[in-house]
Amino acid sequence: MTPTVPLFLLLLGLIGAQATFDQRMAAAMAAGLCKARPTDLVFIVDSSRSVRPSEFEQVKVFLANVINGLNVGPNATRVGVVNYASRVKNEVSMKTHRTKTALVKAVSKIEPLSTGTMTGSAIQFALNVAFSEAEGARAKSPDVSKVAIIVTDGRPQDNVKDVAQRARDAGIEIFAIGVGRVDMTTLRQMASEPLDDHVDYVESYSVIEKLTKKFQEAFCVSDLCATGDHDCQQVCISTPGSYKCACKDGFTLKDDGRTCSAPCGNAAIDAVFVIDGSKSVRPENFELVKKWINQIIDKLEVSEKNAHVGLVQYSSTVNTEFPLGRYNNKKDLKEAVKKMDYMERGTMTGMALRHTVDNVFNNARPGVQKVAIVFTDGRSQDYIGDAAKKAKELGLKMYAVGVGNALESELKQIASEPIGDHYFYTADFKAMSEIAKKLQINKCEDPCECDSLVKFQKKVEDALQALNKKYILYESMSKRIALLENKIV
Incomplete structure (x- = not known):
């Protein structure tokens, strides 16, 4: 066994007392740091026969919870709802309801269609109708986000890959939520990149409300440096609705855009x-x-x-x-x-x-x-x-x-x-x-010291290997001398 020198603890335990999402959101709201980014939002909701009436009620509660966390208004977030099964129905138009109260009331009245699952047709309908200016959507602009949130629990009976690509090419950011026995491949075909951020799965409709905070956060534009909700290793610089990382004097920003290194690495x-x-x-x-x-x-x-x-x-x-x-x-x-x-x-x-x-x-x-x-x-x-x-x-x-x-x-x-x-x-x-x-790699406070320790460990291992070779050579020579002595005798 080759002994090694312990260098540093890896994959640390709990990272201090990091604030929870709720605390960060509350702090941002209290400080006036969280503002609504103008967004045209359309929910595309599966109400096929596999969705039981009680489960569809839970979907409506989820929609209402997300809406209640938004800054709804003509110049802020506009909301539409598309209901689908074998056919597609425009339940809530972006031009119809401009307040949270009116939206939540309209959502509460939606009834399930209880037939097949034509998800591709629903996406195409949203692209052609729900996101049209005639239905209250705003003209395409870098200042206005276009977002679709799809909720489904089954395998679609039509093609979704091509139509979802057309929707994304049109500038619509797609979030795909799967429930129960949903086809995960279909979710990935619909969702925007990165998939880790845009695909969610829950085992049943009874726990779908757990995703509410994620979407409230998605529509909150805040000073992320001020709220501490960033991953910069050393210096955070605020930009409108986002941030960028920098490093202290003597350190260099790495290719990941977050961490810093000294010259010795x-x-x-x-x-x-x-x-x-x-x-x-x-x-x-x-x-x-x-x-x-x-x-x-x-x-x-x-x-x-x-x-x-x-x-x-x-x-x-x-x-x-x-x-x-x-x-x-x-x-x-x-x-x-x-x-x-x-x-x-x-x-x-x-x-x-x-x-x-x-x-x-x-x-x-x-x-x-x-x-x-x-x-x-x-x-x-x-x-x-x-x-x-x-x-x-x-x-x-x-x-x-x-x-x-x-x-x-x-x-x-x-x-x-x-x-x-x-x-x-x-x-x-x-x-x-x-x-x-x-689980997080523990980078040394002094990167040069880390390098020195690794080099020291390498020297130790090389020295041990050299000693081992010398021992083998010595043992071999000893056996040869013994054989010669036996022959002489």
């Missing part, structure tokens, strides 16, 4: 995700897991010299989805994660750990901090103790993340010391984004 890292793809995860939750992986990747400085990322998926078997160093930019890396197919079957966590150590980290770079992030949603069907112990003895920094029926005792067995900083658990897949916020 930052330490590198080799990180491997070890992901449970067993049947208990379920397809819709597996999509959330992939989104969670990409949230963490967003926090890394992926490049040939800095962060390398590998991905292993396991169930009853183990598969290296891609090895360390195959992708040297975030875009290609995140696309590879999105393309990962769901395995299903059993949960052989011990086998996955052994595979990761023996077949993935064997190609890691010498002198680089090595990190494994292990995710599981249930009890392992094989023994994990020996594999977890070996990984930590070889110098891997082990993080264990559990959801649902995962055993905390197994998570703690996998996690590095101090265990409280290296294992995380949540009962709900939807809360994984909060864990992603806690």
